[in-house]
Amino acid sequence: xxxxxTLRWRLTLLHTAMFLIVTAVVVAMVYLQNRVxxxxxxxxxxxxxxxxxxxDQPVSGxxxxxxxxxxxxxxxxxxxxxxxxxxxxxxxxxxxxxAMTVLAGLLAWWVTGRVLKRxxxxxxxxxxxxxxxxxxxxxxQGRDDEIKELSDTFDAVLARLENAFNAQARFIANASHELxxxxxxxxxxxxxxxxxxxxxxxxxxxEELLRNNDRCTALINGLLTLARGExxxxxxxxxxxxxVVHDVAGELTATGPADRPRxxxxxxxxxxxxxxxxLLAQLVHNLLGNALRYNVPGGEVLVELDTxxxxxxxxxxAEISHxxxxxxxxxxxxxxxxxxxxDGAGLGLSIVRAIARSCxxxxxxxxxxxxxxxxxxxxPATPSDSGAPVERxxxxxxxx
Numbered sequence: 001x002x003x004x005x006t007l008r009w010r011l012t013l014l015h016t017a018m019f020l021i022v023t024a025v026v027v028a029m030v031y032l033q034n035r036v037x038x039x040x041x042x043x044x045x046x047x048x049x050x051x052x053x054x055x056d057q058p059v060s061g062x063x064x065x066x067x068x069x070x071x072x073x074x075x076x077x078x079x080x081x082x083x084x085x086x087x088x089x090x091x092x093x094x095x096x097x098x099a100m101t102v103l104a105g106l107l108a109w110w111v112t113g114r115v116l117k118r119x120x121x122x123x124x125x126x127x128x129x130x131x132x133x134x135x136x137x138x139x140x141q142g143r144d145d146e147i148k149e150l151s152d153t154f155d156a157v158l159a160r161l162e163n164a165f166n167a168q169a170r171f172i173a174n175a176s177h178e179l180x181x182x183x184x185x186x187x188x189x190x191x192x193x194x195x196x197x198x199x200x201x202x203x204x205x206x207e208e209l210l211r212n213n214d215r216c217t218a219l220i221n222g223l224l225t226l227a228r229g230e231x232x233x234x235x236x237x238x239x240x241x242x243x244v245v246h247d248v249a250g251e252l253t254a255t256g257p258a259d260r261p262r263x264x265x266x267x268x269x270x271x272x273x274x275x276x277x278x279l280l281a282q283l284v285h286n287l288l289g290n291a292l293r294y295n296v297p298g299g300e301v302l303v304e305l306d307t308x309x310x311x312x313x314x315x316x317x318a319e320i321s322h323x324x325x326x327x328x329x330x331x332x333x334x335x336x337x338x339x340x341x342x343d344g345a346g347l348g349l350s351i352v353r354a355i356a357r358s359c360x361x362x363x364x365x366x367x368x369x370x371x372x373x374x375x376x377x378x379x380p381a382t383p384s385d386s387g388a389p390v391e392r393x394x395x396x397x398x399x400x
Contacts, residue, residue: 008112015108020101027093034089038082118147134162167227175223182216222347225282229354238382239280241271248284261295267305273379275359283355286348287375291315309381314374325365329353
């Protein structure tokens, strides 16, 4: 029955019932106390106290028997007055209890309505929000209480949903734009290959198709990583960034060409940060991969890391401007010195920025004096290591 009532009715009935129970107990205690006091008055007043004095007159048997009747009548009268007083007192308390309960119910109804009015405002605003206007917020005004906290939490959820929808929309747009070219190339290559029976041309078509397939796979993986990095991470856990840097550096230098640039690493003994270990490995891999790939013959890459989670990677290379350095974080922007290269989709630094933001950090890029680029990434360190003394590893140099 109560489940069919609105929240306002249920709260009103609950408050009224609690008031009725507490007030009834108080009224009962007061009534019993008054009853004891009134009954004690009759016990202290004896019939002898109420009879006229007869010490100067002889008392016969008939006079004694006749004089007992007035005293009994007085006692009966007192008992009747006691019962009437108690009945009147009880009736007054019952009337007062009933009136106070009705008044408490009305006040509870009014107060509950005032409190739930802000909830109704939130509900009305939430019903108007859809995928087409996710930028709108509840923006509840008023004092900072539990309802305001609920509204702010709901606004934060809407902000995360908006970011997720925007990331999905960008992913779809970027994927459709970037996949159009390799799919067209694959179609043309297939048409050319099917039109000939020359084994050499068929072999070249096969190799071209394999390279095109690898490019599509790398592009899709990059888009997926970018979309994942732009959303909130599923988990944040302590990660030793020093181990991540050394693992990625070892992987890249082991598979790189013999004339690769020289790689120098200056890092502390340990640097614990909060983040996703897979995404952080991808971040370092993109930065080191770009620094090694877009370099000059006989160049070098310098990696610096401190205990606060600040990672700096600089390389030697062609001169770039400050405006171009800022635009390198845009998806699919390669820069003037990188245009025309087929070994990448232009998503490396975009993924780095998205991962850094998802871990609560940030990233900046600036031109290096003499040519090249310096990228600085800041990832929040764990509280236990933020003020730890610095113990650095010996400088690690991987020669080209």
